[in-house]
Amino acid sequence: MTTAPLISLTWTDHVTGRQGHLVIDRLVRGVSSGGLRMREGCTLDEVTGLARGMTMKEALHYDPRKRYIPLGGAKGGIDCDPRDPQAYGVLVRYLRAMRPYIERFWTTGEDLGLTQDIVDRAVAEAGLVSSVQAVYPLLDDEAAARRRLADAFAVEVDGIGLDELAGGCGVAESVLTALDRAGVSREGTRVAVQGFGTMGGATARFLARAGLKVVAVADVKGTIANPEGLDVEALLAARDAYGTVHRTALRAHDAELPAGAWLSADAEVLVPAAVSYAVDTANQARVTARWIVEAANMPVLPDAEDLLSARGITVLPDVVVNSATNAWWWWTLFGDIGADADEAFAHIRRSMRALVEQVLTRAERDGTSPRVAAHAVVADRLPVIAERLGWYA
Template identity: 80%
Template sequence: MTPPSTAPLISLTWTDHVTGTEGYLVVDRLVRGVSSGGLRMRQGCTLAEVAGLARGMTMKEALHFDADDTGVRYIPLGGAKGGIDCDPRAPEAYGILVRFLRAVRPYVESVWTTGEDLGLSQDLVDRAAAEAGLVSTVQAVFPLLDDEAAARRRLADAFAVTVDGIGLDELVGGCGVAESALVALDRAGVAYRDARVSLQGLGTMGGATARFLSRAGLTVVAVADVKGTIANPAGLDVESLLAARDAFGTVDRGALRPGDEELPADAWLAADAEVLVPAAVSYAVDAVKQASVRARWIVEAANMPVLPDAEALLARRGITVLPDVVVNSGTNAWWWWTLFGDIGPDADEAFAHTRRAMRSLIGTVLERAEADGCTPRAAAHALVADRLPVMAERFGWYA
């Protein structure tokens, strides 16, 4: 029997005829003919980066598949990702986004469901998608729904929910990241009040994570944005920093309190904290920078923030990396739990479901890592290797 190919199913590069900007789409795998994965925009984005993210999405979907649970409506999809090599703050960025979506429209209509990722908000993606002639960025999944109209209303209603000024769609991912960190603390017997946190990024994922960890009783001692690191060993006022952010997660320094310090951009790495949360860019921790880390756990809220050679060195130092494919999978899962009808458009229900699911998933990964004597990332890969053949046999690649 020929082993399955590890190459992506679809890989394409698009060149904008107006600016020469390149964009990329990689569909790593299909399940029932559909894949899932966001669209990012950042200067320096590459096809290799998007391919790695697409493979990560395949893993995230598979990790949320439970072959024994027949009572759920959401059946995980395949993995995909899109990327555009452009600074999202550039004046021409929106036009490029519209033209990219117009060019890949056949894929969005048939096989690729997408949404916000690094550099883009869901509102912006939705507006550009409408201008590009798309009904929805997740319309490829509509044929799999029992009641499309009801499902679309449910998702729209969920996106309209806000909690203390922040949209539910922004909060669920951070809820999942925070729960992952809390499970690690629980297993180690560390009281929340004794745990300090340092984060890179106070945007969608980082901001929500900071809120949930702070409200759980942890002390946030440092956050970093494009202007540098804001630190206070006695603890930062998370809510005031969240209220002082712009659309890209940059904090207005006028909101800082006495005792808050402004430090260099990489100072968040060396913070005196138990938990480190990279929640901004990929490749943030390399083999050199890892030497600065003093934390006990690195919780990957961003996609691919810790490079493999850095992770190996961290493991030798007794520092555990909780991998992105597990930790930040809650946002994607929440879309589908809501659309397929496993939960309704209610914040309390969404948070409770996310906490249960993420606590179970991270617990399973850590138990597998302990049993196999490996890293949590290796354990997650092993779980995916177990589940993908079952998904393929039960549901098939194509609709």
């Protein structure tokens, strides 16, 4: 996975001077898949790495028995704080500039800093049919598929949309699979989560309901901690649109700590679910957990992962752990599952458990890290996909 991407470009907004990037790492059947993020400081290198990761996520979910046939990998990124009053205008102009790619080659959706509602509204304002319209020609029945996906996005579970829960369900199942393989009881296993937006919040909910104890949650205001366990449902109900918890929801024994305190939490599992590059060679020394489970994209720097591994800390890689978000869209659109929460969660759990088991088994067999094992699985599958579907067309 070291080849240059197929397409790499940078756009400059003529109004604000802000820059946006698009990288298409690979096409399969002429189409690629990957979300659009918006954050201050987003770079082309970052988007390139994310696009390569999307190629791997797609390949990891390849199953010739399913209707969903993986696409290529891509990613978009805009260098702008999503809270900036000008951010929405920048987003609309970026989408207009990328219109030829969205119409034919790139399917996209929410990522860090953006919700699907905002993406959909901006897509319509930019004159596009849908953020995933490039995939429509590959569908057997476009009208039925679009209706099924729209129905799925309308499903809510305890006040949270199914689309916001799918990825967290996959992350949680990754954690549970690792615990089960290690013979560690779920009940009372302690977890710290960095980021309480779509992915972090959903992950915390699923883990708490599985019996684990969420002892720390970090957002932009700092870390909320309680060694006896936080009331995850109360915190979820007190979030704003950016995943920031209103502190009025805290209980008497919930402590407010600095933002980085989640990293050294007294927990068996850390779930970075916010920004990339959160764990570096310096702050990794503070980690005492047994597992780091990457719900965010690229949160652990490679050199930091080497140091963590040397200390016996296992990193479950993002290309595996957070891949259910993307896969759920396509399982639904192509018709492998319907617009039903129970069916979606069962399919996600089954698929993610099988994938994590495969990666961890390969890592043990080859004496490598889970990330190296995941890359090896991808290296096995990409030629199979290319032979069946071609490199580009």
